Amino acid sequence: MLSRPPAMFDRAHEWAALSRFILDEQAGATLGVVSGRRRQGKTFLLDAACRAAGGFFFGATEATDADSLHRLGEALTEYTRPATPIRLTSWYEAVDALLALGRERPVPVVLDEFPYLAKANPSLPSIIQAAYGPLRTERVESRTRLLLCGSAMSFMGGLLAGNAPLRGRAGLEMVVRTLDHRLAAEFWGLSDPRLALMVNAVVGGTPAYRRELARNDSPADAGDFDAWVTRTVLNPESPLFREARYLLAEEPDLRDTALYHSVLAAVAEGNATRGGIASFLGRKAADVAHPLDVLEDAGLMARDADAFRDNRSSYRIAEPLISFYGAVMRPVWSQLERPGSATRVWQQAKRRFESNVIGPRFEQVCREWALYHDDAELLGGLPARVGTGVVNDAAAKAAHEVDVAVVGVSDGAQKPPLLSVGEAKWNEVMGVPHLTRLRRIRDLIVAGGRYDTAATRLACYSGAGFTPELRSAADRGEVVLVDLATLYGLR
The missing domain is CATH 1.10.10.10 (Winged helix-like DNA-binding domain superfamily/Winged helix DNA-binding domain)
Structure with a gap:
């Protein structure tokens, strides 16, 4: 594991993944893609990894193709300290120069804000694809760990998708989330x-x-x-x-x-x-x-x-x-x-x-x-997905909104289990009428026949609290109550 900077908050999973990718001793250059919305700490994370491993970090800017190559050559000159300054005339030369950095040891090489570079030269992903050909000498003899990073989610998401040039070339695909x-x-x-x-x-x-x-x-x-x-x-x-x-x-x-x-x-x-x-x-x-x-x-x-x-x-x-x-x-x-x-x-x-x-x-x-933090399984098991929905009530000529619908893993069953249906109120003290409404919704779902409802639990989520009557119903196992302290893991 790379030495983690003291100023870094959380990101333990991302740091561990970067460490494994960078320190991998296998022969041959490898490629990784790191994306995430702006201001999530991607640059800080990758810059810290480069510093910890003695790697090369290049932050791209909005510039012409020639200007970017000029700046990259200057950065490589400062990093490698060659006898004469490095002058790059094409991205073919540039990528080979980056691969050459890993001839002696695994070296992380980061191209931050990669979409700026690809905007100025749309063929850049194809150039990298060609450089990472499986039998190409420059790749085989290198242990450069090239990381392409960007905040333009639509562009970064397409780098490895479908018929994109880099599809199948990356050994790491990481999203730095909020x-x-x-x-x-x-x-x-x-x-x-x-x-x-x-x-x-x-x-x-x-x-x-x-x-x-x-x-x-x-x-x-x-x-x-x-x-x-x-x-x-x-x-x-x-x-x-x-x-x-x-x-x-x-x-x-x-x-x-x-x-x-x-x-x-x-x-x-x-x-x-x-x-x-x-x-x-x-x-x-x-x-x-x-x-x-x-x-x-x-x-x-x-x-x-x-x-x-x-x-x-x-x-x-x-x-x-x-x-x-x-x-x-x-x-x-x-x-x-x-x-x-x-x-x-x-x-x-x-x-x-x-x-x-x-x-x-x-x-x-x-x-x-409900999806990630219900460690005590208050809702009845591991969810496959959690969403919202509308249940039609033809008899009452009404439509009931379900704020939290928790669907479990089917495990080969004909119908997936519906673990829970719930209602959420931020600024309202919830009581027995809310439970009565959830019971009606559950009956309608049972009649619909879409889910296995044998173990469906009713849940009330409130930011303002619950009435004593509803708490008594919870004590009898009729409803699950989730308050702010539960949401934040304080109980």
Whole structure:
């Protein structure tokens, strides 16, 4: 294992994977691809790995092909200290020079922001493919561990897909993800789970938002939350203020940013279906298919299949800061740009924050807990997937929304087991009426015959607590109660 930097928070899994890839003693150069949305710490992670292993790190910029080759030659000259400066005239020469670095020992070589290089020279992936030919002498005699890194998720996702030139060439494919709600709370130094989820609903789990953009400004307690919002994300002098807009501008495939901002705003306003989004924009449903696909490929939008209805899905924004921007900031952007307006705007926007931002975020955290963190198996076993859905009630002429539907592994059975159906309420004390509704939903699902419901458990998720009557029902085994302390692993 490479020596881990003391300043690195978490990322133990990623560091271990990089260590195994870099320190592999096998003969022959190898290739790895590292991706992830901006500001997740990819550059810090790879730079630290290069420093620990004595490797070569090159950070690309938006530049012409000739300029990039010139800068790469300068960086190689500084790294290798040859008798004469290295002058690179083509990427064929450049890749061979990078492979030559690993002739004596395994050496990590990082090309950070690789999409910039490939944009200036679209043939670069094919050049690397040719350099990594299985019988090519330069590759066979090298132990260079070449790592291509980038933040343009749509581009990086296509590097190894389908008929792409590098398909089958990579020995490592790693995505550096955002911190989940538990790690984010620890990273922000928040021990109060309610405050932690409120902060998570604004900035999510992106590490750079605390260290660089908020300059380590974390709310002292729940009473400081409003002031923290106004002095950071709603403050026009803070880098966080425009971050949500920049996230779209930095994606190369999002050319019509006004359209994509409008699509995200539609979802932030509570329109989760393709038809609802199209209606919000005044367009046909077919017209929003492409923008939704592009946003999904970029990692900014997620599509969740309906657990109870075939060919139905709903959309949600994957980045909390964009949800916050769309629901709270975008409608009053001109007001916020004027210094001193943040406090007044925030007082008016808190209702939208509760309904359009933190409520949906709480539901998503509940689903993530059910999928990844239910170590005590309160919901009955290992889930295969967790999602949402709508159950039709023909007798009552109603449709019931299920916030957390947990489907288990079928293990060859004709019907997959439905482990749990649950309802999530952020700011509402849940009681027996919620349990009664869940019982009705379970009866409807049983009648539908899609799932094995023999062991389906009912679950109530609340950020405000439960009535004594509901707690008594939980003691009798009629319902599972999940509060904020459970979501954050505090009990």
